Amino acid sequence: CNLTNFNLTGWYQFGPSNYSNPGVLGCSAGLLAAQCERGLFQEVFPGQGAEEQLAALLEPGRPPVTAYCGFDPTADSLHVGHLPAVAALLHFQRAGHNVVAVVGGATARLGDPSGRLRAREPLAAERVRDNARALRLCLWRLFENHRRLLWAGGPGLGRAEVLDNARWLGRRPLLGFLCGAGGRLRMGTLLSRQGCRERLRSAEGMSLAEFVYPALQAYDFLHLHRRRGCRVQLGGADQMGNIMSGYELVTKMTGTDVFGITVPLITSTTGDKLGKTAGNAVWLNRDKTSPFELYQFFVRQQDNIVEKYLKLFTFLPLEEIAHIMEMHAKEPEKWGPQKRLAAEVTKLVHGTEGLESAKRCTRALYYSSVEALEAMSDQELQELFKQAPSAELVLEPGMSVLDLCRKANAIQDGPSGYQKITDGGVSVNGIRVTNPETVLILGQHILKNGVSLLRVGKKNYYIIKWLQL
Ligand SMILES: Nc1ncnc2c1ncn2[C@@H]1O[C@H](COP(=O)(O)OP(=O)(O)OP(=O)(O)O)[C@@H](O)[C@H]1O
Numbered sequence: 439c440n441l442t443n444f445n446l447t448g449w450y451q452f453g454p455s456n457y458s459n460p461g462v463l464g465c466s467a468g469l470l471a472a473q474c475e476r477g478l479f480q481e482v483f484p485g486q487g488a489e490e491q492l493a494a495l496l497e498p499g500r501p502p503v504t505a506y507c508g509f510d511p512t513a514d515s516l517h518v519g520h521l522p523a524v525a526a527l528l529h530f531q532r533a534g535h536n537v538v539a540v541v542g543g544a545t546a547r548l549g550d551p552s553g554r555l556r557a558r559e560p561l562a563a564e565r566v567r568d569n570a571r572a573l574r575l576c577l578w579r580l581f582e583n584h585r586r587l588l589w590a591g592g593p594g595l596g597r598a599e600v601l602d603n604a605r606w607l608g609r610r611p612l613l614g615f616l617c618g619a620g621g622r623l624r625m626g627t628l629l630s631r632q633g634c635r636e637r638l639r640s641a642e643g644m645s646l647a648e649f650v651y652p653a654l655q656a657y658d659f660l661h662l663h664r665r666r667g668c669r670v671q672l673g674g675a676d677q678m679g680n681i682m683s684g685y686e687l688v689t690k691m692t693g694t695d696v697f698g699i700t701v702p703l704i705t706s707t708t709g710d711k712l713g714k715t716a717g718n719a720v721w722l723n724r725d726k727t728s729p730f731e732l733y734q735f736f737v738r739q740q741d742n743i744v745e746k747y748l749k750l751f752t753f754l755p756l757e758e759i760a761h762i763m764e765m766h767a768k769e770p771e772k773w774g775p776q777k778r779l780a781a782e783v784t785k786l787v788h789g790t791e792g793l794e795s796a797k798r799c800t801r802a803l804y805y806s807s808v809e810a811l812e813a814m815s816d817q818e819l820q821e822l823f824k825q826a827p828s829a830e831l832v833l834e835p836g837m838s839v840l841d842l843c844r845k846a847n848a849i850q851d852g853p854s855g856y857q858k859i860t861d862g863g864v865s866v867n868g869i870r871v872t873n874p875e876t877v878l879i880l881g882q883h884i885l886k887n888g889v890s891l892l893r894v895g896k897k898n899y900y901i902i903k904w905l906q907l
């Protein structure tokens with residue numbers, strides 16, 4: 439974290455992580471230091487100069503500041519890689535500041551070249567419009583879930599807004615833009631940014647549309663500064679170049695000091711940035727990644743990363759995270775930090791309902807809970823079906839457990855499959871069946887919601903959906 443340059447005594451004067459309790463401390467002075475401690479802030483711009491000004495700006499008792507972060511609708515959902523940027527906005531909000539999430543309905547048409555070796559596939563206007571709508575809803579859900587379920591502080595939470603930059607960029611005539619903002623941004627500076635230099639050197643080069651992308655993002659900052667008094671832009675580490683262009687434009691056109699803060703990039707175990715480009719996105723919309731899958735993604739995190747993720751993705755106080763980790767050292771087999779991480783993130787993303795659903799699916803699939811399976815909605819069953827081999831079968835009169843196992847392709851044909859059952863290797867809805875000829879009974883082998891959970895061996899689960907019951 440590059441915040442070591444900061445006058446930390448200034449930041450810490452009310453205690454580093456106590457800003458989330460404004461009733462007691464009324465404090466945002468610890469905001470940046472606290473987020474730095476959480477590993478949430480990577481760099482601040484303009485480095486040295488920001489030290490005193492930003493400290494003064496966020497001083498307790500001063501009017502709230504507005505911070506923004508943009509998300510391009512290049513897909514119809516946000517993903518886990520976006521969560522640190524969203525969490526950074528939410529931490530500003532928790533410290534009493536106002537936040538704006540901008541959906542890039544205009545910028546997505548051009549495609550941000552930052553950190554990319556190749557241009558994005560162009561997206562049709564209609565597709566961008568649909569994606570933008572989905573992203574707006576997704577962002578609102580995050581703000582709302584956070585406010586309702588993760589904020590216990592009563593009043594004191596700043597305002598949150600979701601805006602689409604198509605509202606202002608879409609209406610801006612080219613000539614007006616070039617004569618205004620275009621006249622202030624310098625070619626030399628734009629060309630010298632690392633992302634631009636790399637792309638110009640590459641075989642593919644760079645289109646004019648991509649080249650002007652940072653200028654449009656810079657214009658967003660200016661627009662939000664004028665309309666909302668926005669002083670801070672947040673973004674992933676790959677956004678620093680664009681944020682610097684915004685800084686240049688706002689300071690030149692208004693003479694006001696503004697700031698940029700980046701969050702670290704979340705990478706996969708193979709080191710790729712988690713997201714659409716690397717094709718490893720874990721989505722935040724239920725139709726793409728179910729609450730259960732999201733929950734399982736976090737439950738599966740290794741010990742060496744889970745503390746970092748608790749700090750980044752949850753709003754638990756650092757002391758509580760330290761306690762969770764101490765308990766984990768004593769009882770590692772309980773996977774306590776992983777489960778807490780998964781629960782907190784699932785609650786933020788899908789609300790209490792989503793968390794219940796994720797736990798229900800987990801109990802049904804990994805703990806053979808018949809009650810959980812029986813309580814499932816059609817949507818949950820479909821989501822669960824994606825996770826385990828499944829079969830849709832029609833119940834025929836006199837159908838036996840052996841028939842069921844064969845039709846579901848759960849055992850081999852011939853004597854070895856038969857023996858698997860007689861050896862006690864098969865259970866239906868959690869009850870072991872050792873007689874292969876046992877006839878299936880409604881309400882016992884087939885649950886009220888027309889489903890059976892078949893287990894073969896220790897870990898092989900099959901979900902059966904009975905048709906035409
Ligand atoms: N894996 C990640 N870790 C941290 N921040 C991220 C990650 N992915 C995206 N972001 C940040 O989220 C914001 C919006 O990103 P955007 O939706 O435009 O995706 P992107 O950066 O183009 O990534 P991709 O298209 O590969 O998913 C940016 O500030 C970006 O830096």
Ligand SMILES: N[C@@H](Cc1ccc(O)cc1)C(=O)O
Nearest residue numbers: 508509510542545550655658
């Ligand atoms: N350029 C950002 C998205 C963004 C769009 C508009 C903005 O004003 C800010 C950020 C990205 O691709 O990640």
